[in-house]
Amino acid sequence: MTKKEAHKKILWGAASAAYQVEGATGCDGKGKNSWDDYYEKNNLGYDGSFAVDHYHHVEEDLRLFHEIGLQSYRFSVSWSRILPEGTGKINKKGLEFYDRIVDTLNQYGIEPYLTIYHWDLPLPLLEKGGWLNPEIIQEFLEYCKILFEHFRGRVKLWATINEPASEVIEGYIQGTHPPQEKNYTHAIQVSHHYNLASAKAIQLFREMKMEGKIGIVLNPMPVDILEDTEENRKARDIAYSFLSDWYICPALTGHYPEEMLKFCQETYHAPMIQEDEIRVMEENIGDYLGVNYYMRRVVKAGNFASDKIEDMFSYVKVPGGNYTKWGWEIYPEGVVKLLERIYNEYGKTEIIISENGIGFDDQMNEEGKFEDYERISYLKDHTEMIEQICAKGMDITGYYVWSAIDLLSWTNGYQKRYGLIGVDFETMERSVKKSGEWYREFIRQENGK
Numbered sequence: 269m270t271k272k273e274a275h276k277k278i279l280w281g282a283a284s285a286a287y288q289v290e291g292a293t294g295c296d297g298k299g300k301n302s303w304d305d306y307y308e309k310n311n312l313g314y315d316g317s318f319a320v321d322h323y324h325h326v327e328e329d330l331r332l333f334h335e336i337g338l339q340s341y342r343f344s345v346s347w348s349r350i351l352p353e354g355t356g357k358i359n360k361k362g363l364e365f366y367d368r369i370v371d372t373l374n375q376y377g378i379e380p381y382l383t384i385y386h387w388d389l390p391l392p393l394l395e396k397g398g399w400l401n402p403e404i405i406q407e408f409l410e411y412c413k414i415l416f417e418h419f420r421g422r423v424k425l426w427a428t429i430n431e432p433a434s435e436v437i438e439g440y441i442q443g444t445h446p447p448q449e450k451n452y453t454h455a456i457q458v459s460h461h462y463n464l465a466s467a468k469a470i471q472l473f474r475e476m477k478m479e480g481k482i483g484i485v486l487n488p489m490p491v492d493i494l495e496d497t498e499e500n501r502k503a504r505d506i507a508y509s510f511l512s513d514w515y516i517c518p519a520l521t522g523h524y525p526e527e528m529l530k531f532c533q534e535t536y537h538a539p540m541i542q543e544d545e546i547r548v549m550e551e552n553i554g555d556y557l558g559v560n561y562y563m564r565r566v567v568k569a570g571n572f573a574s575d576k577i578e579d580m581f582s583y584v585k586v587p588g589g590n591y592t593k594w595g596w597e598i599y600p601e602g603v604v605k606l607l608e609r610i611y612n613e614y615g616k617t618e619i620i621i622s623e624n625g626i627g628f629d630d631q632m633n634e635e636g637k638f639e640d641y642e643r644i645s646y647l648k649d650h651t652e653m654i655e656q657i658c659a660k661g662m663d664i665t666g667y668y669v670w671s672a673i674d675l676l677s678w679t680n681g682y683q684k685r686y687g688l689i690g691v692d693f694e695t696m697e698r699s700v701k702k703s704g705e706w707y708r709e710f711i712r713q714e715n716g717k
């Protein structure tokens with residue numbers, strides 16, 4: 269296959285997640301979830317109760333996605349819209365909303381890419397322990413089964429869980445996401461429940477003979493150091509193992525990285541792994557690996573004697589580096605380095621770049637337009653890297669810009685915009701940004717039309 273042919277195999281899309289776009293909290297029987305509860309408790313001055321009201325603008329939004337030429341749209345289903353109590357009684361209105369999305373996308377010829385779980389956990393499940401309680405796995409499977417049965421044949425691209433690492437680190441170590449804990453033992457146990465739940469969902473997908481592909485979506489980061497010393501190298505290896513390989517290794521082999529597993533079990537007595545669970549993980553590797561790429565990490569040695577992994581390395585800013593206002597380094601080469609490492613360590617595997625994008629405080633001009641040239645240059649640089657990756661023979665089958673439309677940034681509110689389509693938050697009016705126009709042209713050229 270030539271470089272151009274490999275590149276053409278890619279579905280060019282864009283992504284979002286239910287809680288970040290839908291709004292309509294409590295509408296049509298939707299139950300409360302972990303994020304409703306989080307914003308109520310933390311008084312941040314924003315929340316997702318209205319978001320960009322995608323629930324009531326869905327036809328318009330999908331028409332705009334078609335207009336900018338998306339070949340695929342990644343979205344997530346809100347568990348508490350389908351099962352307001354987390355389990356038990358199904359809310360038909362919830363399913364109907366996603367029917368509209370799926371059927372309209374199919375009519376437009378846009379491939380629906382459905383994420384089953386993108387962080388919004390029904391509140392009744394959080395109240396009984398959430399992802400720490402092993403019962404969550406059965407509850408998650410009940411929810412998966414409903415979606416598999418309902419969307420059979422209409423959705424062919426599935427993601428089980430979005431970025432368990434973010435939920436583990438921010439939710440259970442740093443305390444910045446629900447349930448706002450700071451507890452390594454819980455964090456590591458929860459990471460195992462996520463990995464196992466994903467493997468069991470994949471198993472169910474296959475048992476139910478579903479058509480299409482399923483995999484987990486991770487956010488692995490390459491980790492670099494500035495000064496090549498033994499201590500820094502050690503810090504780099506710990507950081508990569510903890511942030512990235514702790515999830516990549518089980519997703520691709522069913523096992524945990526040995527050294528990190530030994531350390532966690534000795535230090536935190538976690539994860540506790542029941543007999544047979546590793547076999548289930550080994551036997552149910554996804555059809556592809558979803559990779560959300562935003563940035564690399566650069567670290568230096570910290571305190572190796574600490575019993576907290578995050579103390580063993582500290583993040584450093586690269587002198588002269590290119591950073592956004594929110595401190596995220598713009599480093600397109602990182603995605604190549606990351607995927608090369610994954611290929612070197614685990615061999616050939618199908619990869620979908622399930623999120624890539626940049627948060628800016630884009631300003632609307634007087635005509636209500638967004639001239640987001642910085643985003644265009646970011647996307648140009650990153651899609652160029654995708655071309656390089658394909659040229660190296662790696663199997664990339666999808667690339668999704670985060671995000672299709674402006675939306676809620678979990679802990680930054682609405683100032684940090686990501687969309688190809690802009691939203692006037694006062695009027696809820698939508699307009700295609702310059703980046704949306706650029707992407708349409710890019711996709712058109714990719715398809716040689």
Ligand code: BGP
Nearest residue numbers: 285430431434627676677678679
């Ligand atoms: C990813 C999440 C997305 C999205 C994105 C941008 O980790 O999967 O849901 O939020 O990051 O992050 P932020 O909004 O924090 O800038």
